[in-house]
Amino acid sequence: MARTLDEVHRDVRQAVTGRAGTLWEVALRLHADPEYAFAEHRAAALLTGELERAGFAVERQIAGMPTAFAARSGRGRPAVALLLEYDALPGLGHACGHNLIAAAGLGAALALHDVLDGTAGCVTAVGTPAEEGGGGKAVEVEAGVFDDVDAALMFHPGVHDWRWAPLTAQAQYTVAFHGRAAHPTGNPTEGVDALASLIELFNVVAVLGRRLPEASHVQGIVTHGGTATNIVPEYAEGRFGLRAATTAALEELAGRLREAAEGVARATGTRTEVEQATVRYDHFRDSAVLSGRFAGHLSRSGLTLTEPAPGVYLGSSDIGNVSTRVPAIHPFVAIMGENGSDHTPAFAAAAASGRAREVLIAAAQALACTAADVLLRPGLREQAWAGHRAAGAAGG
Numbered sequence: 001m002a003r004t005l006d007e008v009h010r011d012v013r014q015a016v017t018g019r020a021g022t023l024w025e026v027a028l029r030l031h032a033d034p035e036y037a038f039a040e041h042r043a044a045a046l047l048t049g050e051l052e053r054a055g056f057a058v059e060r061q062i063a064g065m066p067t068a069f070a071a072r073s074g075r076g077r078p079a080v081a082l083l084l085e086y087d088a089l090p091g092l093g094h095a096c097g098h099n100l101i102a103a104a105g106l107g108a109a110l111a112l113h114d115v116l117d118g119t120a121g122c123v124t125a126v127g128t129p130a131e132e133g134g135g136g137k138a139v140e141v142e143a144g145v146f147d148d149v150d151a152a153l154m155f156h157p158g159v160h161d162w163r164w165a166p167l168t169a170q171a172q173y174t175v176a177f178h179g180r181a182a183h184p185t186g187n188p189t190e191g192v193d194a195l196a197s198l199i200e201l202f203n204v205v206a207v208l209g210r211r212l213p214e215a216s217h218v219q220g221i222v223t224h225g226g227t228a229t230n231i232v233p234e235y236a237e238g239r240f241g242l243r244a245a246t247t248a249a250l251e252e253l254a255g256r257l258r259e260a261a262e263g264v265a266r267a268t269g270t271r272t273e274v275e276q277a278t279v280r281y282d283h284f285r286d287s288a289v290l291s292g293r294f295a296g297h298l299s300r301s302g303l304t305l306t307e308p309a310p311g312v313y314l315g316s317s318d319i320g321n322v323s324t325r326v327p328a329i330h331p332f333v334a335i336m337g338e339n340g341s342d343h344t345p346a347f348a349a350a351a352a353s354g355r356a357r358e359v360l361i362a363a364a365q366a367l368a369c370t371a372a373d374v375l376l377r378p379g380l381r382e383q384a385w386a387g388h389r390a391a392g393a394a395g396g
């Protein structure tokens with residue numbers, strides 16, 4: 001006899017509880033052995049090993065990345081993707097708690113497989129490398145990994161209990177100036193100082209910065225400023241990190257940077273080249289209907305999620321790119337107090353604490369229940385897609 005949705009929720013929660021010891025062990029093994037962007041080989045092997053042993057069909061090295069993978073239970077539509085991050089931070093280890101993201105996604109996927117056995121559609125555990133630099137999810141979006149998916153679900157440990165993550169769009173640009181070398185005193189009128197142009201660009205950017213919209217920001221560094229003090233620099237190069245509340249605002253900001261560089265080049269008699277240097281992270285679009293379901297399920301474990309504080313932006317992530325394609329959630333669940341911060345040694349310690357274990361199990365259960373909702377309730381899928389299309393149409 002077919003189970004009711006409530007019974008499925010009960011059963012996946014029990015399945016996560018039954019695997020709690022294994023999931024915590026996976027989280028601790030990842031934590032003790034941090035690996036970095038695109039080189040998370042042992043993490044990918046550990047996670048795909050668990051999934052394969054449970055009966056998932058595992059595809060390794062997807063989207064041209066050696067440490068990315070997709071592990072499927074069932075096929076076709078409806079389809080849910082659980083996103084597993086597992087990269088760490090050089091010098092700090094798992095100071096962003098991605099060991100917990102991986103173990104929670106794993107736990108949810110295994111529980112859904114235990115209970116539904118691929119009969120309700122497709123459950124895919126997607127291994128997403130290099131969130132901290134490189135943007136594995138952005139590469140996967142481009143490769144079509146999320147083309148046949150109805151929802152992409154993950155959680156992120158943090159210092160807040162927030163239903164969704166205010167994440168800005170972000171990209172880096174290199175700006176090069178070409179001048180002409182000369183001896184600074186021997187034949188100074190021959191020299192065209194490329195470094196002086198770059199310094200001028202910093203001045204212009206500082207002026208622009210005073211009237212940028214909320215959340216728009218430019219941070220520049222000099223990456224090449226000449227070779228010797230007895231040569232007028234013929235080449236100078238800077239790198240500029242741009243952020244904005246939306247992808248559209250980011251593109252506008254990049255246009256401003258380009259105009260400023262070209263204006264400086266015209267004024268100083270140099271030539272400039274402006275190039276995008278990194279994968280662009282889009283801003284995050286929360287699927288309110290799905291993050292609401294997640295929050296509801298999480299409250300069964302005594303954890304309450306609220307709206308983020310207004311006007312607060314917490315950086316950028318490649319989940320933004322996924323959220324432009326499919327309904328997506330990225331709630332924060334606190335593993336330490338609000339006066340703490342991720343990307344610190346204290347946060348790395350918190351990612352292996354007793355509180356982290358409780359959050360891991362609660363998040364895995366809530367992810368599994370939310371995924372079951374997506375698979376078993378066509379009306380919810382339609383609502384999620386309608387919300388997704390409305391956000392896209394509004395450019396928001």
Ligand SMILES: [Zn+2]
Pocket residue numbers: 096132342343
């Ligand atoms: Zn991080």
Ligand SMILES: [Zn+2]
Pocket residue numbers: 096097098131156
């Ligand atoms: Zn992170």
